[in-house]
Amino acid sequence: MFAFIVRRIAQAIIVMLIISFIGFAIKQSFGDPVREITGVSVSAAEREKIRDELGLNDPFMVQFGRFMQGAVKGDIGRSFFYKKSALDVILSKAPATLELVMCSALIIVIFSVPLGIYSAIRPKALFSRFVMGGSIVGVSIPVFLTAILMIYVFSVELHWLPSYGRGETVNLGGWRTGFLTLDGWEHLIMPSIALSSIMLPLFIRLIRSEMMEVLENDYIKYAWAKGLMPKRVWIVHAFKNTLLPVITVGGVQLGTMIAFTILTETVFQWQGMGFMFIEAVERGDAPLMVAYLMVVGLIFVVVNTVVDVIYGLVNPQVRITGQK
Amino acid sequence: MQPLLDVKNLSVEFALRQGPLEAVKNVSFSLNKGERLGLVGESGAGKSVTGFSIINLISKPGYISNGSIMFEGQDLAKMPFDKMRGVRGNRISMIFQDPMMTLNPVLTIGTQMIETVMAHMDVTRKEAEEIALEKLRKVYIPSPRKRLAQYPHEFSGGMRQRIVIAISLLTDPSLIIADEPTTALDVTIQAEIMDLLLELCETDNMGLILITHDLAVVSEVTQRIAVMYAGGIVETGSTRQVTETPGHPYTQGLIAALPQSGAAGDRLTQIPGAMPSLMNMPAGCPFNPRCQHCTDICKQELPTLKENKSGILVACHHADKV
Numbered sequence: 283m284f285a286f287i288v289r290r291i292a293q294a295i296i297v298m299l300i301i302s303f304i305g306f307a308i309k310q311s312f313g314d315p316v317r318e319i320t321g322v323s324v325s326a327a328e329r330e331k332i333r334d335e336l337g338l339n340d341p342f343m344v345q346f347g348r349f350m351q352g353a354v355k356g357d358i359g360r361s362f363f364y365k366k367s368a369l370d371v372i373l374s375k376a377p378a379t380l381e382l383v384m385c386s387a388l389i390i391v392i393f394s395v396p397l398g399i400y401s402a403i404r405p406k407a408l409f410s411r412f413v414m415g416g417s418i419v420g421v422s423i424p425v426f427l428t429a430i431l432m433i434y435v436f437s438v439e440l441h442w443l444p445s446y447g448r449g450e451t452v453n454l455g456g457w458r459t460g461f462l463t464l465d466g467w468e469h470l471i472m473p474s475i476a477l478s479s480i481m482l483p484l485f486i487r488l489i490r491s492e493m494m495e496v497l498e499n500d501y502i503k504y505a506w507a508k509g510l511m512p513k514r515v516w517i518v519h520a521f522k523n524t525l526l527p528v529i530t531v532g533g534v535q536l537g538t539m540i541a542f543t544i545l546t547e548t549v550f551q552w553q554g555m556g557f558m559f560i561e562a563v564e565r566g567d568a569p570l571m572v573a574y575l576m577v578v579g580l581i582f583v584v585v586n587t588v589v590d591v592i593y594g595l596v597n598p599q600v601r602i603t604g605q606k
Numbered sequence: 607m608q609p610l611l612d613v614k615n616l617s618v619e620f621a622l623r624q625g626p627l628e629a630v631k632n633v634s635f636s637l638n639k640g641e642r643l644g645l646v647g648e649s650g651a652g653k654s655v656t657g658f659s660i661i662n663l664i665s666k667p668g669y670i671s672n673g674s675i676m677f678e679g680q681d682l683a684k685m686p687f688d689k690m691r692g693v694r695g696n697r698i699s700m701i702f703q704d705p706m707m708t709l710n711p712v713l714t715i716g717t718q719m720i721e722t723v724m725a726h727m728d729v730t731r732k733e734a735e736e737i738a739l740e741k742l743r744k745v746y747i748p749s750p751r752k753r754l755a756q757y758p759h760e761f762s763g764g765m766r767q768r769i770v771i772a773i774s775l776l777t778d779p780s781l782i783i784a785d786e787p788t789t790a791l792d793v794t795i796q797a798e799i800m801d802l803l804l805e806l807c808e809t810d811n812m813g814l815i816l817i818t819h820d821l822a823v824v825s826e827v828t829q830r831i832a833v834m835y836a837g838g839i840v841e842t843g844s845t846r847q848v849t850e851t852p853g854h855p856y857t858q859g860l861i862a863a864l865p866q867s868g869a870a871g872d873r874l875t876q877i878p879g880a881m882p883s884l885m886n887m888p889a890g891c892p893f894n895p896r897c898q899h900c901t902d903i904c905k906q907e908l909p910t911l912k913e914n915k916s917g918i919l920v921a922c923h924h925a926d927k928v
Contacts, residue, residue, distance in 0.1 A: 500707035506663055507702075508722045508773065509695035520719075522712045598712060598757040 290590050294583045299578035305572040306349050312343065312568040321331055358576055362374065363562070368573035372555060376577075377457045378448055379543050379554030385474035386539060390482050395521075398489025402497065403516055403523075405490075414490075417483030425542060429549040431477040435471060444469050446551035463526075477546045481535055487518030493524040504531035526597055531591030608679075609636040610662070610780060610813050616666045616673035616683070618652075618659050621872045622751030627884055629655050629668065631837040639780065640811040642804075644824035644845065646860075648881055656834070657783045659683075660815070661694045662854035678780070696726040699774030701784040701803075705766035705791075707759035716754030719773055724810055726777050736867035741772040745802060764795035771803065781813040788823065800827055821860060825849045833857050839911065853920035891923065899924050 326331075330394065333339050352358065362369045401410035437445035449469035451458040460466025496502065496519055505519045544556035551557065555574060562570040637643050645653045657685045658664050660675055661683060675682040675882035678697060682690065694700075710718060719738035723729060729737070735754065742750035745751040745768040758766060767787060774782055784803065788796035804827050807814045816828055824831055825845055832842040833854065841854040852858045859877035879896040882888055888895055892903040903923050911919040914926055 418610055500704065501710040503663065503665070504700070504702055504708045504770075505710065507661060507694055507700040508725065509691045509693070510721060510725050511691070514725075515719065518713070519710050523710070526712075596712065601758050 286594055287591060290587050294587045297583050298580060301576060301583075302350060302353060303346065304574050305345050305358075305579075308575070309349075309568055309572045312571075351581055353576070356406075358573045361567055361570040361573075363565050363567045363570070368500070368570045369577070370585060371558065371570060372577050374458075375555045375558045377459060378552060379540065379556060380548070381460060381470070381540055382473055382477060382543060382546070382552060382554060383536070385470055386478040387536060388482070389474060389478045390485055394482055394485035394489055398486045399493060399516060399521060401486070402490045402493035404519075405494065413486060417486050420479055421484035421487075423479070425476055425480055425545045426549050428479045429472070429546060431470050432476060433549070443472055448553060456602065473546050473550045473552055476549070477539065477542060481539060482544070484535070485528070485532070486601075489524060492527050493520060496520045496523045499523075516582055522596070526593065529589055529593050533586050536585050537578075540578055540581055610639045610677070611661070611815075612674075612676040613656075614768065616656065616659060616675065617671045618664060618668055619671040621667040621669065622780050624885075626671070627638040628671070629837055629884060630659065632673075633834075633837075633839050634673075634840060635832050635839065637781070637813050637815065637869075638805070640813060641830065642807060642814040642816065642828040644831045645815060645817045645834060646819065646821060646831055648819055650662070650881060651820075651834040651835040652882075654785050657700075657815060657817045660783060661698050661700060662690050663694070663700075667705070680699055680740050685707070688800060692726065695774075695779075696777045696781050698781045698783065699777070699779040701767075701770055701774050701782060701787045703786040703789055705763055705770050708770055709766060711758055714757055715756055715761075715769055718928070719754070719769075719776060722725055728760065737776060737788050738772075740775055741775045742769070744806065745772045745809035747772065752856045761793050766797065767791060767795075767799050768802065771806070771819060773798070775810075778855050779812065781815070782807070782820055783815045783817070785817045786819070787816075789818070796823070802862070803827070821849065833860070836887065837884065838892070838921065840893065840921045841918060843916075845917055847918050850920070851915065851916050853914045853918045853925055854893075855924075856893050859896075887895050891921075 337345065340348075347405045349358075356369055357367065359368045360366065361371050364371050383563035397413050401407075401413050404542065406409050433445045438442045444465075448460045449465035450463040450465055451460050452462045453459075454462075460470055475583060502520055505515045510519070542556075542557075543552075543554060544559055546552065547554045547565075548560050555577070559571065561567075562574065613636065614634050615888065616633045617628060618628060619626040619628050633652075633656055635643065645656060646917065647783070651829050655664060655668065659668075660677075660682060662670065662685065662889055670683050673683060673821070677693070680689075680693075682693065682805075683860075685693070691744045696864070716735065716738065717742070720731060720734040721735035723737050724731070725733070727737075738754065739750050741870075742753060747753055747765065747768055753760065754762075758769075761769065782803075788799050791799060800823055803814070806812065814828070816824060818824055828845050830843065831848045832839045833847045833848070833856065835856050839902070841848060841857050844851075848857060852861055856877070862875045863877060865874060877896055880897065882892060888905055890903070890905045891897070891900075891909050897904065901923070907923070909921045909923045909925075912925060913919045914920045
């Protein structure tokens with residue numbers, strides 16, 4: 283198991299190196315930092331001098347090395363707009379996004395597991411057909427449309443829920459959370475439902491199809507032949523085997539969901555990383571965009587590494603391979 | 607004496623889009639306590655479906671369309687699910703064909719054994735574990751306590767089939783249905799597993815229905831044989847009689863086709879043609895297109911089981927001549 287984890291972490295570091303390289307390459311070809319520092323009134327000769335001082339005339343790889351040195355210490359550039367460290371800007375926005383993703387992930391797990399299992403074991407039941415039909419609709423409607431429709435119905439027409447922002451937040455040692463106030467929760471409801479509106483149907487369908495495949499196996503027939511309770515056959519024998527592919531896909535999707543927040547956060551004016559990224563694009567704030575890319579890349583890599591480790595815990599055959 | 611299992615006029619149909627397809631037709635057989643019966647036939651003859659129908663576990667869209675299955679005084683064919691669950695794995699155990707596919711890959715052997723005990727007996731986990739250990743010793747699994755914590759992939763094929771046999775013994779059933787228990791194993795292991803099964807049935811006086819296409823195995827293990835062809839039983843009698851003086855042309859063909867029956871260097875005999883598809887059954891006797899004794903009546907009328915001169919039940923119009 284230990285060797286397995288070490289190998290996974292080594293792979294994660296390689297992926298992060300590649301992401302950094304791409305990020306740095308984008309930064310190099312995007313705008314001129316000297317111009318951002320000096321404005322237009324400085325002569326070409328002086329600019330050249332500043333370029334030399336900043337090391338911008340060094341070979342690409344030397345500059346990349348310097349960038350990586352900074353990145354390891356947490357310095358991945360300064361935002362032009364906010365005039366402070368890009369990482370700090372992102373970290374101040376991250377809690378909003380993470381809380382949103384957490385809520386959506388929770389919604390997905392709570393609903394997809396029972397609905398997926400039910401529609402797998404009773405594929406012909408009316409309710410299953412309804413769930414399957416609904417999930418097609420859910421997958422087909424884009425997030426921004428769902429979000430706008432919800433705002434129209436629940437905010438504009440019914441006045442039940444607030445339509446934008448995070449509402450009242452509480453600062454917990456630098457982490458601004460909306461979990462501690464009723465107002466925060468009310469603001470969270472629609473964005474998290476909107477964010478889960480694509481993934482939830484996908485997961486229901488994934489769990490259903492994997493589970494139906496598992497139910498065809500001999501070991502399920504054997505479990506029936508042993509006279510086990512139906513609940514035990516479905517949950518312990520079938521669902522545990524269904525989990526393996528679902529965990530793999532789920533990990534990747536969790537990363538994708540963080541990227542999906544760009545749409546949801548924009549519609550709901552949610553002050554998170556996605557909204558920040560759109561603003562950075564509008565302002566041409568290259569360092570902030572690159573920093574966002576790297577942070578999201580890091581989250582992806584960490585989530586996938588954790589998923590691989592969890593997969594190893596669920597699947598005994600992976601555990602053995604790890605021991606060798 | 608009342609038989610342990612008495613199957614009467616059992617028919618199994620599969621509900622297909624084109625209409626029902628009869629996979630097992632009007633099959634009757636019985637089994638006394640501690641008796642061992644071989645169900646023999648080629649692939650698709652309906653042996654497995656017959657076996658699974660006894661515990662009402664036919665794969666969808668199959669169902670029992672007619673007949674009764676009396677077992678220990680109850681009709682299994684009409685039993686509701688909850689009562690049936692109490693019989694499965696408890697009074698009647700099943701052994702499947704491929705031990706690689708039978709055990710759940712993500713659960714330990716211990717879990718898979720203990721859950722079976724606890725599904726049928728009112729015992730604690732600890733007691734269930736003791737029962738599991740006892741049965742593992744019975745099938746000669748070395749260091750059983752350590753084995754309980756292991757997963758199926760840590761065992762060889764033969765070992766897995768031993769474990770499946772141990773699981774089938776957990777609740778001391780009165781009948782074991784073994785569906786091709788050795789087909790997926792290599793030849794040396796086959797003999798070991800069959801010997802083990804025979805030994806266990808004899809010591810515990812358990813009934814056994816052995817489903818196989820291997821006549822050699824059947825003749826070693828069973829006392830009676832039922833030969834199935836295209837969904838029906840074509841011949842049934844004591845194993846010795848059927849293998850020595852087969853009455854049905856099909857059984858004769860099967861025995862003649864065994865490699866050891868010819869002299870070395872001879873061409874192997876075979877039954878010409880193939881079993882007809884269930885969708886496309888010939889009129890009359892289903893064996894008529896392949897039978898060398900075929901006459902007009904064979905193409906018109908389905909023969910029923912009748913006792914022939916050597917006391918075997920044979921479904922053939924020419925039973926006394928062939």
